[in-house]
Amino acid sequence: MRILIIEDEIIIARFIENQIKRRYPFETVIALSTKEVEQLLPDFCPHLILCDIELKDELDGIELIRQLKKTYSFEVVFITSYQSMHTINRAFELKPANYIIKPLDESRLYAGIQAIVNQLLEKNAGKNPNFNINDILSQSELTILKLIAQKKTTKEIASLINLSPYTIKNYRHSICRKLQLEEENNALLTWSLKNYQFISNV
Missing domain, CATH: 1.10.10.10 (Winged helix-like DNA-binding domain superfamily/Winged helix DNA-binding domain)
Structure with a gap:
């Protein structure tokens, strides 16, 4: 399974990446900007995107995901320090798998992504072929x-x-x-x- 981490704070991004690699045998990639996301998506094709909302870029995380969903199919978990009802409502218009509020720690991250990881591993798993x-x-x-x-x-x-x-x-x-x-x-x-x-x- 492939996971894309969209986070413009490299220390936080590395923390998320390290926690995922400790627990799962998944391929993870970090994107620090919308430009990096645009370069990665055509070939990387993530199953799951973990996306910060407050990006120091032309788009915030919610608008970035809204644009990406027009072309790509993936699940998303928002990770953010924003706790306002307005921001949460904007985020849930995109039907995210979860919404994790910072500050992050190991348990909060694990609890926030474990259910969707299990669902994605089961999805499209297919059956063993019984044909030549x-x-x-x-x-x-x-x-x-x-x-x-x-x-x-x-x-x-x-x-x-x-x-x-x-x-x-x-x-x-x-x-x-x-x-x-x-x-x-x-x-x-x-x-x-x-x-x-x-x-x-x-």
């Missing part, structure tokens, strides 16, 4: 699927097999269609991780 995958996917698609199962990004896969990222994205769409997976962020990654032993032996 060689009859469904081409050799190129199988190669790409194995690299996805190794948590390679679109850009990394493109570089490894000398194709453009645009071509890799087309392959990903094709694989999703053939495996009857929803074409949302991370559905294919989740499926490939759950069935890694199966596809690695093909």
